[in-house]
Amino acid sequence: MLRFILRRSGSALILMVVVSFVAFMLIFAAGDPAVKLAGEAGSSADAARIRALYGFDKPIPVQFFHWIAAAVRGNFGHSLYFDQPVASILFDRLGVTLLLGLTSFIFALVLAFPLGIAAARWQNTWIDRTALVIAVVGQAMPTFWFALLLVILFSVTFPILPTSGSETWQHFVMPSIVLGYFAAPAIMRLTRSGMITALETDYIRTARAMGIAPRNVLLKYALRNALIPVVSVSAAQLGYMLAGSVVVESVFAINGAGRLAWESILRSDLPTVQALVLCFSLVYVILTFLADILNAWLDPRMRLADARTD
Incomplete structure (x- = not known):
């Protein structure tokens, strides 16, 4: 297990370096950043001074090394729009998004797991078809439209929940349902297919023949193997919910990192966009790494297959 973790750690570290370089290069996506900072009224002399001040006249590898060294220390530069250190803005907003x-x-797990297990247990029945309908609707329905429906229902028709802000736990109920419902179908379908495959294996037939209680066969033996692909897709879905919360945070006026990303892109605040892309990408890498470790713990065959590649 230790060797598996070390190998995955090395792969994750390499991927982090690549992601960091891509995030760094974003500042050059719109052309010469010195000209962009100088503005339309700026002269070539102004651009040259900015280029020297920010180090844009140095080679790209040198700039990247200086930028990543500062980022490791928590220094992501200065926001062009908010006129504040990017780190202070980011850390204020990131907690809300997390x-x-x-x-x-x-919410996605609470909805998807029982539906997936029930759909597999009673395959091709009305329970299975109902679960599939719920999954299809959740995958097809636009998040902003679903968010507006919840606002109309629970804030206008029945004024139970607040429509905007993030001060209390009530403010997170509707946004969590919207984001979680969109992520649940993928987890539910994989849980269902994994459980169906597991229930048809020989060791499950043997467990049933030995007289083990159906509940234990279902939850103790079949579910463990069915969880392996579910863990990977759940990690990806969690990454999406963190990085893809722009629409939900905008609809519910939540001052999180997703809304900050939207504001920064609209106003060409490149240092802030850089920091957001880096943080969200690293979250994806870390979640994938943790999912690999959990899958290796659930299925020892992954560790054995990894050891054979040495």
Whole structure:
């Protein structure tokens, strides 16, 4: 297991370096950043001074090394629009998005797991068809439209929940349902297909023949193997809920990192966009790494296959 973790750590570290370089190169996506900072009224002399001030006249590898060294220390530069250090803005907003992503993920799991297990247990019945309909609707329905429906229902027709903000737990109920419902179908379908495959294996037939209680066969033996692909897709869905919360945060006026990304892109605040892309990408890498470790713990065959490649 230790060797498996070390190998995956090395792969994750390489991927982090590549992601960091891509995030760094974003500042050059719109052309010469010195000209962009100088503005339309700026002269070539102004651009030259800015180029020297920010180090844009140095080779790209040198600039990248200086930028990543500062980022490791928590220095992502200065926001061009907010006129504040990017780190202070990012850390203020990131906590809200992490809380929203976590609550949305919990809702997705609570919805998807029971539906997936029930659909596999009673395959080709009305329970299975109902679960599939719920999954199709959740995957096809636009998040902004679903968010507006919830606002109309629970804030206008029945004024139970607040429509905007992030001050109390009530403010996270509707956004969490919207984000979680969009992520749940993929988890539910994989749980269903994994459980169906597991229930048809020889060891499950043997467990049933030995007289083991159906509940234990279903949850203790079949579910463990069915979870392996579910863990990977759940990690990806959690990453999406953190990085893809732009629409939900905008509809519910939540001042999180997703809304910050939208504001920064609209106003060409490249240092802030850089930091956001880097943070969200690293979250994806870390979640994928943790999913690999959990899958290796659930299925020892992954560790054996990894050891044979040495």
